[in-house]
Amino acid sequence: MSRKPPEEFTRPTQVTLAAVLQVRDGVLQVLLWQRARDPFRNAWALPGGVLAADETLEASIRRHLATKVDLAEVAHLEQVSTYGDPDRNPVEWEIATAYLGLVPLGVDPSVPKDTTWHPVDDLPPTGFDHGAIIHSARDRLRGKLSYTNIGFALAPATFTLTELRDVYTAALGYDVSATNLKRVLLRRGAIVPTGGRRDPGRAGGRPAEEFAYSDNALEVTDPFATLRPPE
Amino acid sequence: MSRKPPEEFTRPTQVTLAAVLQVRDGVLQVLLWQRARDPFRNAWALPGGVLAADETLEASIRRHLATKVDLAEVAHLEQVSTYGDPDRNPVEWEIATAYLGLVPLGVDPSVPKDTTWHPVDDLPPTGFDHGAIIHSARDRLRGKLSYTNIGFALAPATFTLTELRDVYTAALGYDVSATNLKRVLLRRGAIVPTGGRRDPGRAGGRPAEEFAYSDNALEVTDPFATLRPPE
DNA sequence: ACAAAAGTGTTGTTACTACACCCATGG
DNA sequence: CCATGGGTGTAGTAACAACACTTTTGT
Numbered sequence: 001m002s003r004k005p006p007e008e009f010t011r012p013t014q015v016t017l018a019a020v021l022q023v024r025d026g027v028l029q030v031l032l033w034q035r036a037r038d039p040f041r042n043a044w045a046l047p048g049g050v051l052a053a054d055e056t057l058e059a060s061i062r063r064h065l066a067t068k069v070d071l072a073e074v075a076h077l078e079q080v081s082t083y084g085d086p087d088r089n090p091v092e093w094e095i096a097t098a099y100l101g102l103v104p105l106g107v108d109p110s111v112p113k114d115t116t117w118h119p120v121d122d123l124p125p126t127g128f129d130h131g132a133i134i135h136s137a138r139d140r141l142r143g144k145l146s147y148t149n150i151g152f153a154l155a156p157a158t159f160t161l162t163e164l165r166d167v168y169t170a171a172l173g174y175d176v177s178a179t180n181l182k183r184v185l186l187r188r189g190a191i192v193p194t195g196g197r198r199d200p201g202r203a204g205g206r207p208a209e210e211f212a213y214s215d216n217a218l219e220v221t222d223p224f225a226t227l228r229p230p231e
Numbered sequence: 232m233s234r235k236p237p238e239e240f241t242r243p244t245q246v247t248l249a250a251v252l253q254v255r256d257g258v259l260q261v262l263l264w265q266r267a268r269d270p271f272r273n274a275w276a277l278p279g280g281v282l283a284a285d286e287t288l289e290a291s292i293r294r295h296l297a298t299k300v301d302l303a304e305v306a307h308l309e310q311v312s313t314y315g316d317p318d319r320n321p322v323e324w325e326i327a328t329a330y331l332g333l334v335p336l337g338v339d340p341s342v343p344k345d346t347t348w349h350p351v352d353d354l355p356p357t358g359f360d361h362g363a364i365i366h367s368a369r370d371r372l373r374g375k376l377s378y379t380n381i382g383f384a385l386a387p388a389t390f391t392l393t394e395l396r397d398v399y400t401a402a403l404g405y406d407v408s409a410t411n412l413k414r415v416l417l418r419r420g421a422i423v424p425t426g427g428r429r430d431p432g433r434a435g436g437r438p439a440e441e442f443a444y445s446d447n448a449l450e451v452t453d454p455f456a457t458l459r460p461p462e
Numbered sequence: 463a464c465a466a467a468a469g470t471g472t473t474g475t476t477a478c479t480a481c482a483c484c485c486a487t488g489g
Numbered sequence: 490c491c492a493t494g495g496g497t498g499t500a501g502t503a504a505c506a507a508c509a510c511t512t513t514t515g516t
Contacts, residue, residue, distance in 0.1 A: 010284060011242040014315075014326055053241060053324060057315035082313040082328045084245070084288035093284060095245055095326075097313045146458045162495075174460040179496075180479060184457060187477080204488035205494030222477095225456035226415060226505070227377045229405040393468075410469075411506060418504080435515030436467025453504095457478070463516100470511070476504090484497070489490100 012084070012093040016061040017048035017130070018077070019137035020069065020101035021120065023154055023170040028141075029117040030134050031069065032126070036114070039090050040127030044118065046134070048096070061099045069109040076102040076153035076218060080137050088129050096128075100137040102153035105167055121173065142172055147222040149190040152213035160198050160208035164191075188221040189214055243315070243324040247292040248279035248361070249308070250368035251300065251332035252351065254385055254401040259372075260348040261365050262300065263357070267345070270321050271358030275349065277365070279327070292330045300340040307333040307384035307449060311368050319360050327359075331368040333384035336398055352404065373403055378453040380421040383444035391429050391439035395422075419452040420445055 020031040032044040049064040051057065057079065062071060077099055084095045103109065118124055120138050123131055144150040145168065154167050164185075165178035185191045196210035251262040263275040280295045282288065288310065293302060308330055315326045334340065349355055351369050354362055375381040376399065385398050395416075396409035416422040427441035 012245055014243055054317050086285050200487055203493055206486040431514055434466055437513035
């Protein structure tokens, strides 16, 4: 059915990939599938695939993810970078545009058997340049946690501040104070109290206030940290 | 010599483009060339071209720029985004990876006759999605001026603070105070005094101190504006 | 002496961190 | 009534903007 194209028409294969990140078990993890074939047989790789002729890059990665993870669960998706080193794929000239995807805490999308979550800071052997892609996606997330409302895509729909603090701690990789996190996000208007409360556990304790992100699309909440325009 | 490939082998053309920005006449400008052929005949477009089989994306855009502008003058080059909308090129399926390039104040690279500089905030009619690409490159630059030393790529090798202030003002599009700019950049260690002075003009005035950027590669000088790690 | 250009001193503000203290609940 | 977990109050600090003031030159 398919023949090899003559050499004079050689062009790179264009693929889209996604580093889908989620906080699980208190750790930031990435969704990977284990390759069954060479190259990189048995190594782990990012989900994605070849771009179709009539789709945008974002539509492509959404389509490929839909075959692995329930699309509705990806709360945020953004392009990170494009990798085009001619040696990045040893068997074929391939250009990959990588996306960062985020899944909220607590949802557990059904994934195929060869696909599982792995801690971003303790990856198994990865194929191609996917290890570097994962780390740059993680870095993009970490940066945006500081100056945008991107937490909405990692947190559940409603949450207590302790829960949100744990999400930030896992994603950033260092301790965050719930007290100060609350004040920062409230001042910026990124989160709002829902009015609800959460019952304490059986050990007792004051019931926690319930919060939600005020917006479920990416917004820059802390613009112009410095050199800001005169008013 | 060249035949059309059979439909079953159709793949997008991969091109690289660059929005090369420079402060000229006190205004941030971008290097564009005027198309002589359809599509978008007579419209202005970003320099760039098709990716070759054995080169990286960055090597590709450097090669294409070298045919238009003296390569050594590009003080900084970074990938911004990849554009893959199937309709972005009306005659061919084409994917473009866009770079931001910066040229220091004062150099005047020799460019072909069909290529000239245009104010970023007052563009002529542009082809494809190049207008959007230019604006996102400009926004990337504006953001990084606040939290990195990226000014090194817009400023001349040595400069007075008034000169640097003018560069920042042109790039950011709003007034910047030389007094405070100096303190911000000195505190961060981004600039250092060279020890030299500049003679005042014929109108008199105190001679200006001469400064230089301490590093000519991109560095994040103001990390973790907020939510910073505990020490 | 005076205008021009550059640099310094000083004050006020904002946004944050750290930490002590207070509140509400279950047992 | 006390342990537990959540929330508030408050002081200290760093980074910055605004602006008055001083310094150094040419005419």
